[in-house]
Amino acid sequence: MPSSLINRDLISINDLTKNEILFILQLAKDLKAKPQPTLLQNKVLASLFFEPSTRTRLSFETAMERLGGRVIGFADKDVTSASKGETLYDSIRIIGQYADVIAMRHPLEGSARRAAEATDKPILNGGDGANQHPTQTLLDLFTIQETQKKLTGLSIALAGDLKYGRTVHSLMQALLHFSPRLYFIAPKTLQMPEHYLEELKKNKIKFSLHEKMEEVIKQADIFYLTRIQKERFADSMDYERVKNVFRLTLAHLIGVKKNLKILHPLPRVNELDDKIDTTSHAYYFQQAENGLYVRQALLGAVLGKI
């Protein structure tokens, strides 16, 4: 067990080495196979959600409960002293004295890194604005490994809002460790930013840019689709046009690889036809469930119990 994870913060996926990532995935697999309902008895998780969240908050809290720990916290910043103007630093410093570990989401970018400076208790970042969401990336990797029985050398297509989407940026960065073949599918204005593409070149990772899903879906082992948000478009007409074109339907699945799995961080809007839900390629609901095991693994690891 890498003792390096004990009492560690998880702010950004880049904070983890390849070995640490693989270790967490293995722990998650073990916990999925064999629950440990008393592992974190007498431990307290502070679940601090300064902005709304459903999956992330509930899965962090459920993860703690299923390991026998307890949860304090809030799901709405208006009930906290933040609404009175207290700094995040002060809030975290105080809450750090009550809890053993803190999971937080905050609308400002860099808030989790700042929170980590205020307390010596581990901070698990559940999303800081558009910046990082490392537990999502870990559960994505876990799901990819679970469905393909490996992580290395896969053909992975990332589709949707690749310009602003934190999920795809973090996933891409984590995949640098696993020599994938990457396909980026997005409307031209929402394509993967140049500096990420440079990082891929530097790491000698093969990739190509596309505008249509049908161009690459037949080659993919994993098709990772993300939501395109209306507010990213200056002109709402442009959004309407893209919205209807950029949609994965049953027709796209003709002739795809048998092992293809479609993943989506959810919530979905229009980009993923719900008729796909019943096909063998749909795996996004199981993906969301896997968040539970990955977060259990993290809680256990940073608290030094596994």
Next chain:
Amino acid sequence: MRRQCDFLKRGLFEPGRGQSINPWLVGRVRWPERPGELSEQRKLLAEHATIHMTQDKKLLVSAIKNGTVIDHINAGQALKIIRFLNLAAQNKLVTVGLNLPSKLMKIKDLIKVEDWEISLEEANQVALIAPQSTINIIKNYTVTKKFALKLPEKIEHLLVCPNPKCITNHEPMDSFFYVKLRKQKVEVSCKYCEKQFALDEIKDYKI
């Protein structure tokens, strides 16, 4: 003319007994007609005390006795450096030259600060804005120290993150940037929001 040359021969930077140099007076003195006659030491002094002359060989910026000279600043950056180093608030005599003629750079800026010695950390901050500038410490009209400028690895306090959603713009806290060269351009990345910026995207400083 003869009197002025005599004055220089006696020592532009080495005043005779009982004679002190008024820097403003020096600024109006004419240069000898045969610079080849200058001693090596004076040449060095002339170079590093950064005496600037126009076509008719008038000195534009005075020499300083003790302090720091930041020379070969790309034109337009001197005021930024003054702000960066907070020089205006230190009650020191600061002489600034903007758009001075330069053989190497065509035009350049220059800053001289009397009775103030720049630190290595501050010098590296200057490198961030004007990497080709030269910084010399002057003691008794002589260059006693030259800085080999290098980019700092990190910058604390000074820069304001251009990302309006960055926590550093919402909490009473210091900013922190990592510095790197990318395609010959200085780039900084915020430790907190992890966004990367070209240096000219930074518009504000915490001073």
